[in-house]
Amino acid sequence: MASLFRRISSQPLIKLLPRSTRLMSTQVLVKVSEQTMDDVSKKLENMVADFKHFAPSPRFFSPDIELNDEILNKNIKGLVNYHFHCFKYMMYINWTYNGFQVNPIDVVKNLDEGVVDIKWQFYGRPGWYMTFFLDLAKSAAKNVDTRRDEWDAFEGLTRFHLDEKGLIYKQDLKLLKSGNYRNIIRLAKSKNQEKNDSQIVKK
Numbered sequence: 001m002a003s004l005f006r007r008i009s010s011q012p013l014i015k016l017l018p019r020s021t022r023l024m025s026t027q028v029l030v031k032v033s034e035q036t037m038d039d040v041s042k043k044l045e046n047m048v049a050d051f052k053h054f055a056p057s058p059r060f061f062s063p064d065i066e067l068n069d070e071i072l073n074k075n076i077k078g079l080v081n082y083h084f085h086c087f088k089y090m091m092y093i094n095w096t097y098n099g100f101q102v103n104p105i106d107v108v109k110n111l112d113e114g115v116v117d118i119k120w121q122f123y124g125r126p127g128w129y130m131t132f133f134l135d136l137a138k139s140a141a142k143n144v145d146t147r148r149d150e151w152d153a154f155e156g157l158t159r160f161h162l163d164e165k166g167l168i169y170k171q172d173l174k175l176l177k178s179g180n181y182r183n184i185i186r187l188a189k190s191k192n193q194e195k196n197d198s199q200i201v202k203k
Contacts, residue, residue: 100124153184
């Protein structure tokens with residue numbers, strides 16, 4: 001027993017931890033550089049904006065990536081499974097909507113924690129393309145600000161965790177709001193504009 005204790009005591013503390021804990025510990029201890037975080041955050045923002053053509057690349061995602069999807073209550077591990085999960089998302093979206101758009105509305109970088117938070121808005125018109133063409137004349141007759149009012153809309157937050165190389169080793173996905181375009185996007189945008197205008201007047 002004494003010899004076993006001496007062998008354990010002689011090992012560095014990090015080696016006594018489980019492998020998954022060791023990986024997390026080294027990722028926390030070794031921080032991503034500020035320049036790398038700036039570069040990666042811009043690429044992530046572009047990825048979100050171009051979600052229609054999103055394809056996880058090993059240049060940006062760790063092969064051991066872990067996805068915590070609170071929207072579907074799924075926990076995905078590994079780049080292959082992550083890729084398949086994203087593919088199922090795209091299949092569902094393209095089946096449900098004849099057109100959709102994803103816009104990043106806020107990007108927050110935390111260099112100390114090595115995370116990038118991107119708040120995004122999604123809106124889409126439910127139905128197949130045939131429905132779209134049949135209603136095209138009606139939509140064209142409406143005001144450009146209100147023609148999307150009854151479209152589905154969502155607001156969510158994606159948190160990306162970066163390792164020291166700037167690769168994403170963990171991602172958290174959560175839904176913040178759901179409803180229609182009018183309530184989630186148009187009215188919120190109008191309120192923000194009114195707030196900004198009032199601040200300008202005060203100055």
